[in-house]
Amino acid sequence: MHGVETVLNVVGSVALLLWGVRMVRTGLTRAFGAALRRAIAACSRNRFTAFAGGLAITGLLQSSTATALLLSSFAGRGLIPLSIAFAVMLGADVGTTIAAQVLSFDLGWMSPLLIGVGVIGFLSTEHDKPRHVGRVAIGLGLMLLSLRLLAIATQPLRESPAFMAALQGLQDEYVIAVVLATLATWFVHSSLSVVLLIMSFAGSGIVEPKLALALVIGANVGGALAPYVAQAGADVAARRVPLANLVTRALVGLAALPFLGLLLPALQWLDPSTTRLAVNFHTAFNIAAALVFLPLIDVIAWACRRLLPDRPVADDPGRPRHLDPNVLDSPTEALGCALRETLNLGDRVGDMLRQSIEVFERNDPKAVKAIESADDAVDRLYEAIKLYLIQTSRTELGEEDGRRYVEILTFTTNLEHVGDIIDKNLMELAAKKIRNRYTFSPEGMAELRAFHARVQENLRLALNVFTTRDISLARRLVAEKTAIREAEAHAADSHFARLREGRPESIETSSIHMDVIRDLKRINGHLTTVAYPILEVAGELAETRLRTAPDPVTGQPAPST
Template identity: 85%
Template sequence: MHGIETVLNVLGSVALLLWGVRMVRTGLTRAFGATLRRAIAACSRNRFTAFAGGLAVTGLLQSSTATALLLSSFAGRGLIPLSIALAVMLGADVGTTIAAQVLSFDLGWVSPLLIGAGVISFLSSESEKARHLGRVAIGLGLMLLSLKLLALATLPLRSAPAFMAALQGLQDEYVIAVVLAILATWFVHSSLSIVLLIVSFAASGLVEPRLALALVIGANIGGALAPYMAQAGADVKARRVPLANLITRTIVGLVLLPFLGPALQAMTWVDPSATRLAVNFHTAFNIATAILFLPLIDVVAWACRRLLPDKPVADDPGRPRHLDPNVLDSPAEALGCALRETLNLGDRVADMLRQTMDVFERNDPKAVKAIEAADDAVDRLYEAIKLYLIQTSHNELGDEDGKRYVEILTFTTNLEHIGDIIDKNLMELAAKKIRNRYAFSPEGTAELKAFHARVLENLGLALNVFTTRDSALARRLVAEKTAMREAEARAADSHYARLREGRPESIETSSIHMDVIRDFKRINGHLTSVAYPILEAAGELADTRLKEAQPLIRAPAGS
């Protein structure tokens, strides 16, 4: 039982370390995510400013993996050249060693102060930024506490024969040690955590110095492998950035592996302390990688393009364009991406609605099939947005973000319903009209075209209301609902008048004509719903449309 308790204590300490790293990263991303992204974009003028920008940003984020995923997103959308993205990554790799250097010192006494200050800031502040900074302080405190707990947890391992025998088997098997460290780092997605674990083992005397250096090499290669594997299903342009980072780290690791003895001697000259050897080698590894490859970023970029060439990809209208998975830790930015994709969905639905009247006028069966295919694309796009919003909601959402989340999800659902009405109802009516060779009367066609044009105009207005949340536009949209109801009544009266006249076209198409108007009105109702939350928040929405009931007049008693 003593051995099981020791293992559980070690695993718990490592888990606490990983959670602390995550809290720091997510806290900084949520507080300064947009600022950090703008900083990277602003620093991408040349390789040296890009290197400095990557170093500064990752020094704050404490995660080169997060920076790699961010750069992959930029490169995938063509916002940053591949060679400049590699320069940023070289700076990011050096930047992530800053946290390892700081945390390798004995700062356990700071842990309760950081946790206390972070909890107070998180619980007492109304400001979202202050709460996120409180999260960062808690994360740093947990990281320092976990390192202290890890040092205590590993003390019994020195007297455990089985564990020491396993380590002895690795003492001269440095290739196996590198592979194990690569797998461990890929599994936890944090080279910082693995390096700090190696430092803790080295300080406790559990691993000899040369083995510690081999494990650090594996941690650095594994830190580059994690983002590359995470982007396995992404666009080719997005995958080239983590591939370039993996190539550079692997080359340096393979070069250094046969020279662990001289490397250890050099690190001993810098600082002979067992605690400092591993962390200093970690920093030296990444500085050497930057010095070697910063002049060669164009060559590495060329090699990545050869290894991952562009592939012709058929344009899929159902593929999302703006749902960036790398900003999910920042709800405000993720909701912005979802909003842009919702506008794309709205444009797809508008194209379907625009083509609807052409189908009724031209009696074209191919156009019916085209709209059916367009609805399939709309359904796929809607599912992608919904899944993205669900992933976003896994983070803490503030009041404003929570309201926006509901608005986006509701509006996308309504747009998807509109697509279904066009495909399942209107196109079925069009197919019936084509199959029976019916034709609307000239007056009926004019009425339907006017009704259709009005709904199409309201769709554009609804998209503007959704984007701007402007109460004046929202009032216009709600007013259009009443106008549409009046237009429906006028169209029905005109149609019934033609029926009384005995117009053959009107008699044949009567049910189709009225069902088309009904479906256009249903579409307009779905569009109008986007205005109500905005008017309700502005206090411009009445509780009920019912007139006030008149009091009953009772007859006098005895009458």
């Protein structure tokens, strides 16, 4: 039981360390995510400003993995050249060592102070930014607390024959040690946490100095492996940034591994503390990588393009273009991405709606098939947006973000329903008309064209309302619902008049004609729903459309309540 308790204490301390690192990263991302992204864009003028920007930003984020994923997203969308993105990564690798250097000092006394200040700041306000800053303070306090607990938890391991025998087997197997540390770092996605763990083991005497250096090499390689694996399904352009980082770290690690015996005395001369040995080597490793490869960023970028060449990819209209997975920790930005993708979805549905009237005019069976294929793409795009919104909702949403989340999800669902009506209903009517060789009367076709144009204009208006949340536009859209109802009644009266006249075209297409009008009205109903939440928040909606019931005795309208 004593051994089980020791293992649980070590595992719990490591878990607390990982959680602290995550709280700091997510807190900073949510509080200052947009500013950090603008900072990266501003620093991308040349390799030196890019290196400095990566160093500063990752020094705050404490995660080169997060920076790598962010840069991959930028590079994948062509917002930053590959060579400059790699220069930012070199700075990020050095920046992530800053936190390790700070935490290697005995700052345990700050742990309760940071946790206390963070909890007070988090609970004392409902505003998002102060709460996220409080989260950062709590995370830093937990990291310092975990290091103290880790030092206490690992003391019994020095007296464990089995554990020491296992480590003894690694003493001269530095390649195996590098591989194990690489896999461990990839698994936890945090080279900082693994380096601090190695520092704790080395300070406790559990790991001898040369083995600690080998483990640090593995931690650096694993820190570069994590974002590369995470981007395995991304575009080729997005995968080249983490590939460049992985290649350079692996090359530096391979170059340093045979010379651990020579590097050790130099590091001990710099600082004889066994506790800080691993951290100093971690910093020296990344500074050396920057000095060697910063002048060669164009060469590395060329090599990565050769290793991962562009592949011709057919354009898939159902593939999302704006759902950036790297901003999910920042709900406001993630909702912005979902909004842009919803507009893309609206454009796809708009194309289907525009083409639908052409099918009735030209009797083109190929156009029916094209719209069916377009609806399949709309369905895939809708599913991607819905899944992205679900992932966004797993983070803490403020009141405004929560309201916007519901609006986006509701509108995308209504757009998907519009696509289904066009595909399953309108195209079925068009196929019936084509199959039976029916023809609308000139007046009937003109009515359908005018009614369709009005609904298409309301789709454009609905997308503008969704984007701007403008109250006057929302009122116009709701008013159009009444106008569409009146237009439907007018079209029905005109159609029945033609039936009374005995017009053969109107008689044979009567059910199709009226069903098309009905389905277009249903489409308009789905579109106008986007205005109601906006008007409700603004207090612009009445509680009911019913008139006040008259008093049964006097016959006069009852007073409103």
